[in-house]
Amino acid sequence: MSPDRGATDSPGAAAAQSYPLQDLENSGSGSGSSEYVNVHRSGSSDSVSAHASSPPVKVEEDDDNEHPGYDEPLLPTTEPRATTTTTTPLAARGQRAGWMHAIQSWIRAPQSPRKYKINPLLPSLQTASIRLVDRYLPGRRSKIYALLIAHGIWALLFFLILHSSVVGPQVPGYGNPVRLSCNSRLWTNATNCGLNGDDCRPFDNSLFAFSCPAGCKATIVLEPYTVGVEEINYQSLVIGGSNTTNEDGDDIGIYRGDSYICAAAMHAGLVSDQSGGCGILTRTGEHSHYVSVEKNGISSIEFPSNFPLSFTFERESVPKCRDVRWPLFAISVFFSCILSLFITSPAIFYSSIFLVVWFQVSLSSDPPYFPDYSEVVSLSLGCLLPSAFVGFAIYYFCVRHTLRDLTAQWEKTILWVGGCWVGALDNYTFDRLPISRLTPHDIQQQPGAIPTLIVILCVLVAVVVTQAWAFKNEGRLQQYLLLYGVMACGILALVAVPGMNLRIHHYILALLFLPGTALQTRPSLLYQGFLVGLFINGVARWGYDSILQTPAALLADAQLGSILPEIAVPTITGNNITFTFAGLAAEADGISVLVNDVERFHDFREADGTVEPFTWTRQREGDPEYFRFGYMKVNALGGTWYEDFTKPGIWEADGSWVQMEPGSSR
Structure with missing residues (x-):
């Protein structure tokens, strides 16, 4: 039954809204277990005017859904049950749209765009040069002449000094020095120099004057480079520089042939990093036991075996030579x-x-x-x-x-x-x-x-x-x-x-x-x-x-990730060591062998798929020797392509053999 709220003559009563009572969970059941009640809308102006003199609300349970004359939605009379809030796809799209709208609003041009302009600090000082030009060069033609004169003075000084540096002083007995870059070398790498290094000859009895630019101390190798058993990267390529003494008591460095010439000259104290310099290089042929020495800010690399090409520097006086870049x-x-x-x-x-x-x-x-x-x-x-x-x-x-x-x-x-x-x-x-x-x-x-x-x-x-x-x-x-x-x-x-x-x-x-x-x-x-x-x-x-x-x-000189040959344990007889090659990879056309970082053997696959054995005789008693093996491929238009080489196997000075570690080298 509906509770009687009492009659009222107030005009606002006609405007009062009524909300039908509906039991959302037990609609029409008539069980009398509804958990909803009717209350006044206390915050509504219409309610206030309609019920200013109404008596307190009488709360009763109702067992039906017909409640005319009540103006508020239902409220629960018991403690609300815990519910889980879920975001519907429509709500999620609304949130994304809100974010997109916020981003678009931020990107959109402001109502009053601001044009940036630099206001000079100390304007009288910063504009003094402008006032000076306007005062002494008021006409356009005079400004153009002054500009041309300034450019002409710069060009004259710049190119005169540059020309004198390029022509350079003559070195008596050697002529003009050879211009080198910071990574110039006599020996580029094992495969470029060919079998036994013949493409990088002469090995000895050869001298020439050279000039080095400034800044060579920072020149480094950018890919792994193998020196004997050591692999270097991101450091200067200077091998050797052992301390010996000539008749005058000066230190003379002996460097392996694949060292950077200018970095080696700096290591020897012949040129400087700030201004470069000139010198005379002498090829000294085969040398053994390159010792690691730290001098003049460069730490050289040790190589305890022999190499067919080495060089040193003459200490005779040469005309002053310097890089004029600064x-x-x-x-x-x-x-x-x-x-x-x-x-x-x-x-x-x-x-x-x-x-x-x-x-x-x-x-x-x-x-x-x-x-x-x-x-x-x-x-x-x-x-x-x-x-x-x-x-x-x-x-x-x-x-x-x-x-x-x-x-x-x-x-x-x-x-x-x-x-x-x-x-x-x-x-x-x-x-x-x-x-x-x-x-x-x-x-x-x-x-x-x-x-x-x-x-x-x-x-x-x-x-x-x-x-x-x-x-x-x-x-x-x-x-x-x-x-x-x-x-x-x-x-x-x-x-x-x-x-x-x-x-x-x-x-x-x-x-x-x-x-x-x-x-x-x-x-x-x-x-x-x-x-x-x-x-x-x-x-x-x-x-x-x-x-x-x-x-x-x-990749340039980087490792290629190519397949590596599998090398069996060699046969050692006295000062001879013999390698046999069986089971070459199907995609390989031949095999190459580096000994002490010099190509000493290569052979191509025969018709029956075999490659002849390789026998090597120790060069110097007491020297360890390093062996690396790599496949070769023949290009369609001619020429040979070298794949990655193995890590070095070591033939120790005492005659024992150390098998190669897994991995590749270049």
Whole structure:
């Protein structure tokens, strides 16, 4: 039955709403066990006006579902039961839509976009150079003449000093010194030098004068390199340098023939890392027992056996010879700073700095190696024309937005020009980091590469976030996200190309990140200058290397992961050791044997599939000897391809044999 709330003459009573009572769990059962009650809507204005004088609510249980005249939904009279909240697919989609809407709202241009502009610190000081130019060079023609004179003075000094360095002093009795790179060697590797090293002759009685560039101390091998029983990687390749004494009491180093010549000369104290130098190299033929010696900041590698080619350095006086990259660098930095302080036009400033930095890098600071310097000049000029077109695109889409109407001359010089030189000298700045190449192979094998990469990525993320925030404030974030989305899709498409590996070079990194610097903020000045310098360094030093490379091109001298021959225990008779080869792999055409890192034997499979045995006689009593074995394959168009070699087996000085450990070597 329905409780009587009493009559009322209030006009609000007509407006009061009624809610039918329904037992959701026991509808129509008539059991009288309903757990719901009727209550007034106390917070409703209509309820208040309709029931201001109503008596207290009488609560009764009801056994039917007809309750006219009540205006509130039901409330439970017992303690609610625990329920589990589940998110329906529709609710989940709603949440995702909410997040997407929030992201879109954040990306969307603000109602009042803010255009960034650098207000110079100490404006009277920073604009002093501009006022000086306007005062003494008021006309456009006079400014052009002054600019040409400044460029002419820089070019005259730069190329005169460079020419005197290239021509160099004559070494009496030897002529002009041979130009070497930091990784020049007399003996490249065992397979390139041929059987018994005949392709790397002469071994002795040969002298020549040489010149070394600066900075060779940091030159290291980038793939595992085997020296006897030791495998080295990411260290300087200097083998030997044992201390002997000549008649004058000077230390003379004897170095194995495959050592880096310039690093060995530095180890011997003949040249310096700061300025390079000249010397005279003498081939001394076969030598044994190369001892590990640490001198002049370089620790050499020990090799206790014999090698057919070694060399030393003459101590006779040679004309002074030095690398002029640092004097030329000082001249280029000075003129680039002067031009930056006095030039206000973004186009003239950018083109002037671009040319100065280009020639400094390509001809002096980090030139590619050619014995004939004319080839260096030819390559520099050959890459300049396409780089000028790319440079114009960089200016049009990035640089002009950053430098337009900028009057902070000192800040531009310090941040933009300074950052540009840091990027352009990548071989002295970021090349010192333990990441030689941005490939999975190198990152996994180089010590310290992964932590360094993590730090770089963290810094990069911070830079990207701050730049994105600035673009959002300017209302340009959407278009730049679209641009980088297209770039990302292009990179993913390149990754999907079968049979090729993605290789992100210096200049490609610069081109990818430069659009994100098209803002006039102080951080953008620094980032943009650095990236322009990095682009110049990458192209001027290495050219436009492909973004896609074959696995063989990336591996170079690295281990190939090829199948290795299985070698049985040899037969030892006195000073002779004999190896027999049975069961060659079906894909192999022959087998090669290295003894003490020199190819001493190779033979190709006969028609019946056999290969003749190999017998070796010990070269020197008391020397251990190291044997490595690898398959050979014949190319379809001729020539021979060497697969990986085994780890070395050791024929000890006492005549015992130590079998090879599992694994490959090169």
